[in-house]
Amino acid sequence: MKKYFLSFFIGWIFFSFSNERNVFSENTVFSSDVIASHQELNLTQEERDWLASHKKVIVGGEVDWAPFDFVDESGRYQGIANEYLKVIGKKLGVEVEMVTGPSWDTLLNMLRDRKIDMLPAIYHSKEREEYLAYTRPYIRLTEYIFTKENETSISTIEDLFGKKLAVVKGFTIEAELRSRFPKINLVLSPTIEDALKNVVLHKADAFIGDITSTSFVLKKYFILGIDPKVAAPFGEPSVHMGVRKDWPVFLGIIDKVLASVSSRQHDEIRDLFVGFAKDNIHDKNKLSKGDEKFEYAFNIGGEPTISIIEDRDGFLWFGSIFNGMVRYDGTSTKNIRAGPGTLSNDFVTQLLEDK
Numbered sequence: 186m187k188k189y190f191l192s193f194f195i196g197w198i199f200f201s202f203s204n205e206r207n208v209f210s211e212n213t214v215f216s217s218d219v220i221a222s223h224q225e226l227n228l229t230q231e232e233r234d235w236l237a238s239h240k241k242v243i244v245g246g247e248v249d250w251a252p253f254d255f256v257d258e259s260g261r262y263q264g265i266a267n268e269y270l271k272v273i274g275k276k277l278g279v280e281v282e283m284v285t286g287p288s289w290d291t292l293l294n295m296l297r298d299r300k301i302d303m304l305p306a307i308y309h310s311k312e313r314e315e316y317l318a319y320t321r322p323y324i325r326l327t328e329y330i331f332t333k334e335n336e337t338s339i340s341t342i343e344d345l346f347g348k349k350l351a352v353v354k355g356f357t358i359e360a361e362l363r364s365r366f367p368k369i370n371l372v373l374s375p376t377i378e379d380a381l382k383n384v385v386l387h388k389a390d391a392f393i394g395d396i397t398s399t400s401f402v403l404k405k406y407f408i409l410g411i412d413p414k415v416a417a418p419f420g421e422p423s424v425h426m427g428v429r430k431d432w433p434v435f436l437g438i439i440d441k442v443l444a445s446v447s448s449r450q451h452d453e454i455r456d457l458f459v460g461f462a463k464d465n466i467h468d469k470n471k472l473s474k475g476d477e478k479f480e481y482a483f484n485i486g487g488e489p490t491i492s493i494i495e496d497r498d499g500f501l502w503f504g505s506i507f508n509g510m511v512r513y514d515g516t517s518t519k520n521i522r523a524g525p526g527t528l529s530n531d532f533v534t535q536l537l538e539d540k
Contacts, residue, residue, distance in 0.1 A: 219278030226441045235434040241280040244302040245292040251401040252458030254306035266305035268454040288375045290355030304427040310358040318436045322423035326395040329413035343453045345369045351380035353388035377402045494536040504533025
């Protein structure tokens with residue numbers, strides 16, 4: 186257990202074991218900076234009293250829902266949700282204890298049993314309202330049906346009737362599919378990685394997941410041959426924080442913190458992870474021409490780059506989520522989209538050069 190003073194320093198959460206607890210801390214007597222934050226948030230006396238009598242909040246962190254809520258290769262808890270937790274810790278001055286390691290389904294049970302107090306990134310589900318309350322949404326996503334790239338028999342949700350669909354156990358999609366589409370055979374997996382591998386190994390015909398985290402996992406584990414085929418018919422799910430239901434005062438406090446985050450702060454947090462492909466370019470500063478074109482290539486048609494390669498002729502190639510790929514020659518870009526004689530679709534997860 187490591188303790189830090191949140192009102193003075195917000196750092197990464199470090200840990201060594203899969204179920205280790207890590208702590209940000211703050212003195213019971215709030216610093217002047219925290220008191221000022223409380224005033225800016227217009228906290229009521231009841232809310233200030235609640236914070237003064239609840240010195241610690243235990244938060245359950247997911248293992249592999251990157252880039253939102255995950256543990257990296259170094260054993261550090263990271264993600265978009267973590268950045269918002271830092272904001273919450275800094276503004277409130279409370280002690281935040283992270284618990285990582287358990288599966289998502291286990292974390293839900295821990296919140297139900299009040300062994301943890303909060304989940305930082307969770308979809309809304311009516312059935313979960315029995316034991317948790319949702320904050321205002323801070324992210325909206327789109328979910329897709331993913332299949333093998335050569336799969337031609339699946340283009341709608343109805344095409345999955347009688348087939349096997351991989352889903353992560355405990356995700357809201359599991360209950361929704363059981364309720365609305367009982368003819369689909371569900372293959373439950375503990376993580377997104379395991380679910381995708383079930384598709385690769387023909388243990389499942391398809392997988393349903395949000396486009397951002399699924400793309401992240403495909404790239405991280407170099408899983409080839411999986412493409413999004415069609416948007417899942419579940420609208421645009423929103424991501425909230427989930428707070429134990431017997432803490433309504435804390436729920437209101439968190440909502441005030443989230444409401445205080447500016448549009449610029451929201452964008453900066455998301456750019457930390459949606460723009461992760463930039464980390465793969467080591468010599469970016471050596472390019473002196475066409476800087477604007479080069480920067481644009483990282484955001485192809487409004488979609489983030491998820492794969493990059495430099496070919497033997499020195500050209501840079503960028504693959505995107507929905508807008509094909511771009512070739513950059515140092516001064517200009519050429520966009521290549523799906524069509525006869527080019528790409529089979531516009532979802533380019535990996536780029537490889539023939540030898």
